[in-house]
Amino acid sequence: MAEGELKLFNYDDIQIGEELGSYEYVLTQEMLDNFRSSVQDPDACFPTLAVKHDATALNMVYDDQTGGVNAGNEVEFFNPPIVGKKIFVTGRIHDKYMRRDKPYMVIEATAVDEDGRMLERLRTYQMKKPDEVGKKWHPQS
Amino acid sequence: MASPIVDNASIPTLTKSVTEESILQFESCGILERENIHNNYELAARRLGTTYTLASGRMSVTFASEALRRFFGPEVFNHSGSVNLKFLRPVKDGDTITVSGSVIQQDAVENGTQVTVQVQCHNQNGDTTAVGQGYATVPQG
Numbered sequence: 187m188a189e190g191e192l193k194l195f196n197y198d199d200i201q202i203g204e205e206l207g208s209y210e211y212v213l214t215q216e217m218l219d220n221f222r223s224s225v226q227d228p229d230a231c232f233p234t235l236a237v238k239h240d241a242t243a244l245n246m247v248y249d250d251q252t253g254g255v256n257a258g259n260e261v262e263f264f265n266p267p268i269v270g271k272k273i274f275v276t277g278r279i280h281d282k283y284m285r286r287d288k289p290y291m292v293i294e295a296t297a298v299d300e301d302g303r304m305l306e307r308l309r310t311y312q313m314k315k316p317d318e319v320g321k322k323w324h325p326q327s
Numbered sequence: 328m329a330s331p332i333v334d335n336a337s338i339p340t341l342t343k344s345v346t347e348e349s350i351l352q353f354e355s356c357g358i359l360e361r362e363n364i365h366n367n368y369e370l371a372a373r374r375l376g377t378t379y380t381l382a383s384g385r386m387s388v389t390f391a392s393e394a395l396r397r398f399f400g401p402e403v404f405n406h407s408g409s410v411n412l413k414f415l416r417p418v419k420d421g422d423t424i425t426v427s428g429s430v431i432q433q434d435a436v437e438n439g440t441q442v443t444v445q446v447q448c449h450n451q452n453g454d455t456t457a458v459g460q461g462y463a464t465v466p467q468g
Contacts, residue, residue, distance in 0.1 A: 237358055245361060263408045
């Protein structure tokens, strides 16, 4: 999706179950090497975590000027991705709710490879009032 | 993991240095060239009031995943593992993050034993930066 077609993100308008961007890419050795180096783990085999499948799916559909803070992640691993294989990702809004007067959104992405192997399912709990977290982190300012 | 898992068994403790370089390298693994609060200092300052480079929560997920993979073994964890982390404090450039945890529950399931591990991440000051659980299904026999 071209950037000009992005919808402006509005928390009130998003719907639970709403589909986000679907996309594909090829995992390269360079991506895997970069990931392993960044986390100091030569055996790390899910560089998909750094690709941030769910956030990428959101950003392919929405222009999110609000931003958010990652309050939590849930990830399930099924099979490590293989270098050179195409990865297909589908994303959706898994949930939205208010907690302590703060708006939360849960985005989810599922990844399979070109052979139909399930790779990973990732969920991110985003708190959509980032300035509130900033105040908590820096109560003196 | 060859031998049966003992209740309260500790997972390997891991310590990771988080630097601006590692944060930016992790962010560079994405497939969208997009600025966010982890790779754009000014954007983070504007949204969160931060004065430092902030690591993605997914880096902590990756660290926890490594500790769990070492505990369960890659053949188990990479095909049945999961991680569920809640982020409590920011992880930033210069931090040293230690991951630790222990087995808190074991449940018989159809194809083996589902093992639940309580996981926590601490920074160099002893502050808890993330808490949660890791899971994997250890096959019978």
